[in-house]
Amino acid sequence: MAAAALRPAILRRIRLSPSPAAAAGAAAASQPHALARWLARPMSSHDAHLTRDEVVDRLLDVLKCHPKVDPSKVSPEAHFEKDLGLDSLDTVEVVMAIEEEFKLEIPDQEADKIDSLPLAIEYVANHPMAA
């Protein structure tokens, strides 16, 4: 009884400020991407995830450095076989080079599907371990 009476008095005295984490959560909730980043941060060992532009730039460089690719034909929409004139063996080599560049290990089933730059960009940009 006494406690119940005391409670409003105490609450009036103490003004709780929201904790920093709760504030960050509230701020993040207003932007869905920021929320995802905020949730991923404690699980992640590196500071910043790669931006899409960075992924595109580095992928274009990997392609341009490949001996069989004509650097002038490389564009973010290029298809390995149709636009760049690579065959299936070259495609495997290119995907391996991409793995090395971003320090990834792409499983065979996934690697078989990557046959164009848009797909490669998509895969690397969405990969949580790409570095």
Next chain:
Amino acid sequence: MAVAPTRAEALSLFRSLLRTARQFSDYNIREYTRRRTVDAFRENRVLGDAVAAAAAFADGKKQLEVAKRQAVVYSLYAPKAKSIMEMKLQ
């Protein structure tokens, strides 16, 4: 009866060999294994005959086992200094 490997099987062997090649600590051996893999697959891609393709595939699988074993053995004797080819140019 020899059955020619499918395209997917051949590409999978190719990828496995390249992955194994990457594990060698010595630059020269790493590059040699990679180059040898690429050259052999290029050379044999025209094999139309099922028997010859199956023989080449079987040989490739044997070489993969050799490469895997040797990658482990060589890792015990990894060179202490890097090859000059691995150094980044200033």
